[in-house]
Amino acid sequence: MKPTTRIGQIDYILQRLSPQELQTFVREKALQDADFRDTLLICFADLLGSDTPSEPKYQQMLADMTQRHANAEGYIHASSALHLTEAIRKMLAVARKATTPTRETTDLCLAVISDLPTLAGKMEDPEEHIYSLMRTSCTTLWECYSVLPAERQQALFERILQEYAKPVYLDLDLDNALLSLLKDWAQRDTKRQRACLHQLEQLLKTVEQDHWRKNYLLEQTNSLLSFWKA
Incomplete structure (x- = not known):
């Protein structure tokens, strides 16, 4: 009997995909979906084996995300702001997972914090997403600090x-x-x-x-x- 739950269906598919099929899917998905690509790079950053600080990389990610959600004048209206900040929250959620290297987590949080003043100047934010992102970033840094x-x-x-x-x-x-x-x-x-x-x-x-x-x-x-x- 085939599974009916979503996670069960995912497990069922993964068990039947060949490594080549899975690799092709992940590569194509990463090329098509920038948010998926960014999540993939955060989760498995340690495989790249670089000692170079990742903050500049994450700053560029955030700049690219901001540009995708801005209008022709570079301004982000409330509806787009919701999508942008939700994408950043998802990145932070990935960074908080135990499997994410601590260095990557701290570098992402620092990139978000340093970007918030610029973002605040070009984004309509009636829901105060900026403050929520600041709290999440700082809480995550506080969690990381003790293991550094x-x-x-x-x-x-x-x-x-x-x-x-x-x-x-x-x-x-x-x-x-x-x-x-x-x-x-x-x-x-x-x-x-x-x-x-x-x-x-x-x-x-x-x-x-x-x-x-x-x-x-x-x-x-x-x-x-x-x-x-x-």
Whole structure:
């Protein structure tokens, strides 16, 4: 009796396909479907055996995806924004799987985070997909952090601090997710704490005439100090 469930039908087909038939299907599907191709490259990136950071590759993927969903003027309307952000979410979901190399996961998340300010400037976003993508990316980085060797933990901390230093994240209210990572990763490291506080001081200098943002950053500073003293 042939299976009736979808997964059962897939298993049934896979058991009866020859390796050549499966290879041909995957190759043709990857050439026709950019989202499938990107997922394939993320899942099996370790087979390529490269020590080169993958972030530039993922930045190009995101740029290509954005271009596919934009109109002739380069703007992404709400309906297209839904499809684009859903495609990015699927990439992040693949990156979170245990079978995905951690390096690929962190590089994809960093590519997404660094792309969000640009995306926010060219996308209609009434559903606030930008904030959801930021939260997912940061949560995934937090999950990866504990399994990284010490030198890569430090490199990731420094990179997130570098992103947090850019006023555009504050302008878009995307800064808090980054600061939450920095707060956790600096909890037992006074050198990192000083680096975070120094960066907050620098941001305060950029908003001296904006009393609301100035008070907000002061509250963030006090929150950090209270958390680290606890």
